[in-house]
Amino acid sequence: MIWLSWRQFRAQAIIAGCVLAAFAIALLATGFGLAHLYNSSGLPGCQSHGTCMAAIHNFASQLRGSVYAFVFYIGLVLVYGGSALIGAFWGAPLVAREIETGTFRVAWNQSVSRNRWLAVKVTMAGLAAMAGAGLLSLMLNLWAEPAYKAMNLAPPQSSLSFGRLSPLLFGTNGFVPIGYTAFAFALGLAVGVLIKRTVPAMAVTLLGVGLVLLAWPNWVRPESRFWAFQWYETAIFVVLAVALAGFCAWRIRRRRLG
Amino acid sequence: MTAVLETRGLGKRYRKRWALSDCTLNVPAGHVTGLVGPNGAGKTTLLNLAVGLLAPTTGTVRVLGGEPASSEAQLAKVGFVAQDAPVYPGLTVADHLSLGAHMNPRWDAGVAEHRISRIGLDPAQKAGKLSGGERAQLALTLAIAKRPEVLILDEPIASLDPLARREFLQTLMEVTAEQNLSVVMSSHLVSDLERICDYLIVLVASRVRVAGEVEALLASHYQLTGPRRDLAALPAGWQVISDSHTDRQSTLLVRSDKPIVNENMTVDQIGLEDLVLAYMSQAGRRAVGDAMGDMPDPVEVKR
Numbered sequence: 001m002i003w004l005s006w007r008q009f010r011a012q013a014i015i016a017g018c019v020l021a022a023f024a025i026a027l028l029a030t031g032f033g034l035a036h037l038y039n040s041s042g043l044p045g046c047q048s049h050g051t052c053m054a055a056i057h058n059f060a061s062q063l064r065g066s067v068y069a070f071v072f073y074i075g076l077v078l079v080y081g082g083s084a085l086i087g088a089f090w091g092a093p094l095v096a097r098e099i100e101t102g103t104f105r106v107a108w109n110q111s112v113s114r115n116r117w118l119a120v121k122v123t124m125a126g127l128a129a130m131a132g133a134g135l136l137s138l139m140l141n142l143w144a145e146p147a148y149k150a151m152n153l154a155p156p157q158s159s160l161s162f163g164r165l166s167p168l169l170f171g172t173n174g175f176v177p178i179g180y181t182a183f184a185f186a187l188g189l190a191v192g193v194l195i196k197r198t199v200p201a202m203a204v205t206l207l208g209v210g211l212v213l214l215a216w217p218n219w220v221r222p223e224s225r226f227w228a229f230q231w232y233e234t235a236i237f238v239v240l241a242v243a244l245a246g247f248c249a250w251r252i253r254r255r256r257l258g
Numbered sequence: 259m260t261a262v263l264e265t266r267g268l269g270k271r272y273r274k275r276w277a278l279s280d281c282t283l284n285v286p287a288g289h290v291t292g293l294v295g296p297n298g299a300g301k302t303t304l305l306n307l308a309v310g311l312l313a314p315t316t317g318t319v320r321v322l323g324g325e326p327a328s329s330e331a332q333l334a335k336v337g338f339v340a341q342d343a344p345v346y347p348g349l350t351v352a353d354h355l356s357l358g359a360h361m362n363p364r365w366d367a368g369v370a371e372h373r374i375s376r377i378g379l380d381p382a383q384k385a386g387k388l389s390g391g392e393r394a395q396l397a398l399t400l401a402i403a404k405r406p407e408v409l410i411l412d413e414p415i416a417s418l419d420p421l422a423r424r425e426f427l428q429t430l431m432e433v434t435a436e437q438n439l440s441v442v443m444s445s446h447l448v449s450d451l452e453r454i455c456d457y458l459i460v461l462v463a464s465r466v467r468v469a470g471e472v473e474a475l476l477a478s479h480y481q482l483t484g485p486r487r488d489l490a491a492l493p494a495g496w497q498v499i500s501d502s503h504t505d506r507q508s509t510l511l512v513r514s515d516k517p518i519v520n521e522n523m524t525v526d527q528i529g530l531e532d533l534v535l536a537y538m539s540q541a542g543r544r545a546v547g548d549a550m551g552d553m554p555d556p557v558e559v560k561r
Contacts, residue, residue, distance in 0.1 A: 003360040007353060008346075102344035106397070108327070109309060110361035111334035111404070254313070 001112050001120045009125055012090055016132055023078060023136070026071055027143045034068050038146035043153065052153045059150050072147070075140040079172045082136065083184040084209040086129045091188020092201040094121055095248065099196045114252050122245050126185050133181035141173055171217060174230040179237030184209040186241035193248045260323040262287045262408050262440040263308055267317035270303050277303040279464045281317070285442065285457060287408075289471070290434055292451030293444040294534055295461035301444040302341055304461065305412045308442070309338045322407055334363060337401030341412040343394040347386025351379050354396060355403075362404045370403035373429070391422030398426065402433050409433075411443035415450055427454055448531045458530070460537045467537040472530060479533050482510045484523030500536040511536045 038044075041062065042055035063069050095118070098104040107117055141148075170176065188205040195201040261284050268281040278300040285291050293301050306312040307319050310327025319325075324332040345354060351374060359365045374381060377395045379388070385396060394414055401409055411430075415423045431454055434441055445451050451458070459469040468475065479499070487508045489498060497513040511528065512518065518525055528536075 001361060004357050007349065007357075101347065102340065102342065103346050105311060105338070105340040105344055106346070106400070108311065109333065109336070109338040109340075109401075110358065111330050111363055112361045113330050113333070114327075116330075 001116055002124070004107070005120045005124045009121075009128075012125075013128055016086075016128075019078075020132055020136060023074065024139055026074070027139055030068055030071050031143050034143065034146050037062055037068070038150065041150075043150055046153065056150055056154055063147070068147075072140075072144060075136075075144075076168065076172060078136055079133070079140065079177050080180075080213055083133060083177065083181040084206055084213070086133075086181050087184030087188035087205045087209045088202040090125050090129055091185040092192040092205045093198045094125060094189050094192060095252070096192030096196055096198045096201045099192075100198055115249060118245075118249050118252055122186075122189065122248075126182060126241075126245070129181050129185045130178045133177045134175070137172055137174070137177040168217075170226075170229075171213070174227070175234040176230055176237075179234035179241075180213065182241040183212070183237040183244075186244035187212075190244040190248055193251055260287065261285055261320070262289070262291070262322060263442055264320045264323075265304075265307075265317065268304075268307060268314055268319050269316035270300075270307060270312060271315040276464050278307070281461075281466050283459065283466060283469055285440075285459070285469075287322075287440050288438075289457035290430075290441040290455050291443070291457040291459060292448075292455035293442060293459045293461060294448055294451055295444075295446065296538060297446055299461045300464045301446075301461055302412055305338075305410055305442070305444060309336060309410055311340075321410075334404070335407045337404050337406035337409045339394070339397045339401050339409075339411045339414055342417065343390075343397035343414070345385040345388070345393055345396055347384065349385055350381065351383050351385060351388075351396060352381035354385060354400060355381075358400045358403055364405040366403045366405050369405075370399055373399045373402070377425075389422075390417045391419060391426070394418060394422070394426060395429070398429065402437075405437070406439070408440040408442065411441065413444055413446070415445065416447075423450070430454060448534045452530045458534070460534055462538050467540070475533060476527065476530065478513055478515055479528050480512050480514065480518050481526040481528045481532070482508075482512055482518070482523040483526070484508065487523075499540055 038059065041059040042051060043059055046052040046055045095104075098107060108114055171180065184205070187208055188201070191205050191208065192198070192201040195204065263283060263285040265281050265283045268278060268283075269276060270278045281300075281304065293304065295301050303312065307314055308321050308326055310325075321332075322335050324335070326336070327333055346357075349357070355367070355370050355374065358370060359367055374396075377392070377399075379392055379396065385393065388396065394417070398411075398414065401411075409430075414430075415426055418426060427450065430441065430443075433439060434454075443451070443455075456472050457470070458472050458475060460467045484507070486503055486506055487510070489501060492498065492510075492512075495514055495516055496518075499511040499513055501508065501510045503509075508523075510523075511533075
């Protein structure tokens with residue numbers, strides 16, 4: 001079963017791997033420059049001199065419109081867009097395509113139970129998606145460390161102080177991207193199992209993940225302690241993902257397809 | 259010996275429509291069984307119930323004594339080729355053999371490769387580019403190399419051209435002889451089944467009309483022609499399957515376990531095709547009273 005799962009998954013895995021590798025190269029190519037910019041903008045040691053505001057303004061003005069800002073925006077798009085795309089391109093077709101083309105009849109009549117069939121498929125693609133999301137977020141945040149440091153030096157009420165708890169940045173930091181991606185993947189899987197057609201399932205998944213990612217930070221997430229809420233939020237999304245996958249397994253075991 | 263296929267009161271309902279009702283069968287092992295009936299009769303439903311792709315609404319179904327798809331051991335015993343022989347379009351022929359090898363403990367790589375080269379399939383060819391006949395052969399190869407105890411085939415030859423059809427049946431006959439394999443296959447063409455089946459099930463409008471060994475069926479059905487007879491006054495033990503009358507003459511198809519002696523009529527043996535058609539048109543006439551709703555016109559059955 002592992003062989004078939006990998007054979008079906010490998011093209012998607014290679015594409016995602018290439019995107020990740022290309023972005024890693026872009027981060028490597030610009031990372032040292034960003035660190036140099038931080039060091040030369042007068043930020044190190046600015047607190048003892050009381051020159052932090054000037055240094056931050058200096059740093060920020062050099063970032064504005066620079067290649068660093070561009071790379072960072074691409075990173076944001078990859079983290080948020082990536083989870084939605086994983087849901088649509090990895091999650092939704094995983095079972096839906098087998099139903100649509102009738103190949104589930106082939107798979108389910110080899111000497112492998114449906115539970116094992118689904119478990120191997122979901123584990124392989126799901127863990128790869130979560131690992132990819134974790135790696136992407138880790139790379140992006142290591143790279144952006146100088147910028148985060150600069151923000152932390154700004155006085156709390158100033159317009160430049162939008163820390164890691166801001167809705168946009170919270171979702172790209174720490175473990176949360178792993179939770180988002182697991183949820184998006186499982187949502188795609190479940191939508192595919194219910195709709196049973198690949199392309200409509202992909203569209204619904206994109207829409208669904210987009211709505212959740214927009215709604216969650218604005219309506220649901222509380223504004224306080226960073227790491228506590230990183231854990232809570234990741235846990236909530238992973239639990240949702242496991243519940244969705246469990247629903248799919250139940251549905252498939254009950255032969256509600258075909 | 260355990261039955262290959264044993265059903266009791268088996269039924270399957272889709273929303274309000276019964277695709278299969280009150281189906282009780284006991285097909286012994288060692289036969290090539292033909293499941294015949296018009297399109298929409300419930301053949302696919304019965305076979306999908308037998309491989310566990312559907313769950314019964316009523317009754318039970320057992321294959322080789324086990325509940326379908328209940329365990330990996332049960333799955334290993336049953337080879338199945340679904341209607342239209344689905345394959346993975348993006349995978350090559352060789353990939354399909356690898357799939358079989360990785361997913362079946364009793365996989366016979368020698369048989370699989372031998373069959374692929376004899377059919378003349380290119381192992382590097384994507385399965386999505388195969389013709390219908392080649393696809394059916396590939397799907398059959400997967401099912402055979404798995405070394406099952408029973409092979410279940412749903413309309414395996416419906417989409418094949420005459421040459422591919424003959425090759426397919428040839429393969430099937432060889433394999434059943436070599437591997438001591440039971441086969442259950444469905445078709446709406448009696449002529450295909452006539453050549454290789456020694457057990458027959460006729461399914462019309464969701465109900466089993468007759469089932470039994472072909473030899474026994476042929477030996478217990480008689481075509482009678484003679485002076486016009488009153489159906490009410492026939493001897494006990496005669497079951498009239500079909501009858502037609504002119505002013506002076508009656509032609510009857512009768513099932514009787516005892517030999518029929520003269521009775522003033524000409525007695526002929528009947529062929530398998532006529533026998534099946536008689537059951538189909540009988541069911542067709544009854545179905546009008548059954549209000550089944552979806553009974554196809556019996557004429558369509560005659561190809």
